[in-house]
Amino acid sequence: MTTMTDTANAARFREFKMPDVGEGLTEAEILKWYVQPGDTVTDGQVVCEVETAKAAVELPIPFDGVVHELRFPEGTTVDVGQVIISVDVAPGSGDAPAAPAASAAEPAPEEAPAEEPKGRQPVLVGYGVAESSTKRRARKGAPAPVQAAPAAAVPAPAPAQAAVQAELNGRGVAAAVADARPLAKPPVRKLAKDLGIDLATVVPTGAGGVITREDVHAAAAPAGAAAPEPAAEPVAPVAAAPAAEAGARETRIPVKGVRKAIAQAMVGSAFTAPHVTEFVTVDVTRTMKLVAELKEDKDMAGVRVNPLLIIAKALLVAIKRNPGVNAVWDEANQEIVQKHYVNLGIAAATPRGLIVPNIKDAHDQTLPQLAASLGELVATARDGKTSPAAMAGGTVTITNVGVFGVDTGTPILNPGESAILAVGAIKLQPWVHKGKVKPRQVTTLALSFDHRLIDGELGSKFLADIAAILEQPKRLITWA
Template sequence: MTIREFKMPDVGEGLTEAEILKWYVQPGDTVTDGQVVCEVETAKAAVELPIPFDGVVHALLFEEGTTVDVGQVIISVQTGDAGAGAPVQTAAAPVAEAAAAAAPAEEPVAEARQPVLVGYGVSTASTKRRPRKATAATAAQNGTAAPAAPVLPAVPAQPTGERPLAKPPVRKLAKDLGIDLASVVPTGDGGVVTREDVHAAAAAAIAPQAVPAVAAPVAAQAQAQAPVAEAAVTETSARETRIPVKGVRKVTAQAMVGSAFTAPHVTEFITLDVTRTMKLVQELKDDPDLAGLRINPLLLIAKAVLVAIRRNPDVNASWDEAAQEIVLKHYVNLGIAAATPRGLIVPNIKDAHAKTLGELSESLSSLVATARDGKTSPADMQNGTITITNVGVFGVDTGTPILNPGESAILAVGAIKLQPWVHKGKVKPRQVTTLALSFDHRLIDGELGSKFLADIAAVLEHPRRLITWS
């Protein structure tokens, strides 16, 4: 009998950590290959993890609500495979992990090959891990020993005179925010400055007196200020409550800040009469050929956007900062912003340009249902090109939306209301709405953005153009 270990996999596109939301098994339970053992939440979505071997659960190494780095062991299983899996690890495991983590960087630690789960990919990161935030403080308050995951020494700031280590997008962000990278304390592996480090430095520059409470604590401050940080997160009083920012909300906040300071936003507006579109929605609902499909104004708005993209293909592009190139997309992955209990997410309909009205309706329904259930996969939110956000469902007339990172434009749809409107020379009550289009001015100039928005409006004012312009 041996003990096999199952490590937190990379559940999509290079994510580095995930929070364990729920365990579906307990020690002593029998598990089989492919059985879901837990649900985790990454920075993008909630995902169920199946285990890739049979056996009896030996131990759950992390409690629900714990954030775990990719590559850390989360569950051990007693199996009958004498020669398979990792060696038995009992009380000596934390010592072994700490020794491995302390090994010099030039001597990589040997690691057993992780079984590859379908759709998860393989993490190529070494066993070196960054420190857990406030681990020591949490252990001290609970009166228990620190968890198995070792706390590594803080990464020191870059020595004076050396060029700080950072990826090009991080350097660009620091430049946009006016932050000197040499003054930023790095927390990334190997002393690399991360986006979070830059944002923390920016927050400190704006409000230095509030740094211990609101700025993300850097590694050098983690031990000294851990009790203060922990209290700031958990303290609740009659006057205020502090909520930890993590998961979807955390990555959304970071993405929006990055987008706002990277892409030069321009927003244009148009108010239009959509009475004919609303009549068409009702006619389609009554069409027996479309029975069972969800027909609503958003469906026809999505179709209008796709028609307008066909007439203005240059709007469907992205900016490659590293290569200094504009990348024109010959496909449309249409994003639909969705408000969920875990925060705002933007899944997209892959190859929406090639779908019929019925197929588009089915995709929209599936996208909304999956998002509400919290089951949207990371892959569903990757590689979007243009997004629609329907703020009208909240009774809002319009807004100035921020671009989803990597995309060229986002269309905000306002509430559709009965308003007085000049129609055929007379003032009549008509169904009216306002559209707002934000776009990346590096990719789309004023003329192209205006034509694109005007074409969307023209289709919605005269929906027969869905046929004549297709």
């Protein structure tokens, strides 16, 4: 028989399920918990970081309360729709039932989900997915299963929260905390936590009083010190393989997450689209002079100017002159789909593998706007916080292998795109200039394209236009 006490307890506890954080993803691995049983959480607070087949994503919880139970330890791969955390939304209203211990060998038995109260509904997609068995992948160093705290250990609201509650005339601790909490996006909160910065002490400069990444860096910097400058290019160091045990002759690394998705995408692309790669070596001395001048231009203040910015702009202008390049092959309908917009992908190496986020509608952006977009893409990729949405819908990609000192390469198309431009290292080389051999800044470009869409003439014209702009940057004005 169900008692009134059972009903009350069921209403007290809300469950947060693993959402579909990408496009039809079925599972994700819990990389890190940011909360423990007994911690107070508020609507929108990031509670864990998960890795999907596309990226690492931070999950915010859509309600207030006190953490009752973490259903799975770090390192566990969980199906979309599985409950990962339960929260006591009415702490202090009675004794909480003992939480079952999570086991690394067997899934914890699931309680019947309580009916969602009316009001604010979860904003993450993926709710209502039929639950299925949970896959667990053992790994070395995985933490012991998380044990739920007994009811007696659940803390009462902090004194600071109580003070806010009194100030707001008894509207409730959760509402008071939500009002008093500094405004910042989850990645910025994570950055502040990593740097040991209290967001309440940071002066916001973003629109509407939102704290930005730059605000946190400024607060962390010593007095008189400048905020750290972004990396030179949108490439982060690739994570090293696990250290081999003494005497071991082999090390086996599980293929999963981003690395697995990369492998599948590259194989699919290489054996679906007939690749053709063309090369051109170009004198970019004038482009390098333009970069130096733009760094001193007041209209470019606050954004990073580098050769990649001019190369990206040159590619966008070349697409305008050769629109047939910006298309995709629709195998199902046997159609060529011409794109009238450019979502410019920038290949970036991250600790979890290669990703290709893209700048939406890059064709409509001015040079300062494009520089700002590149800077934001760099920072997000470097922190490993690129969202799946940021990697979807690309049309053309640039990969800058020159940052590794490589002259050029034969890049593989990003699936669903028609062309990819590889940019080699810019080096001082002897070059015939105005009839004389002189030291000039030279680089090699390589363009791979889908030969179903782009024939040799179109591909050659497109690459030649990019090279011509980089040799004579004034064409950015005359051709745009």
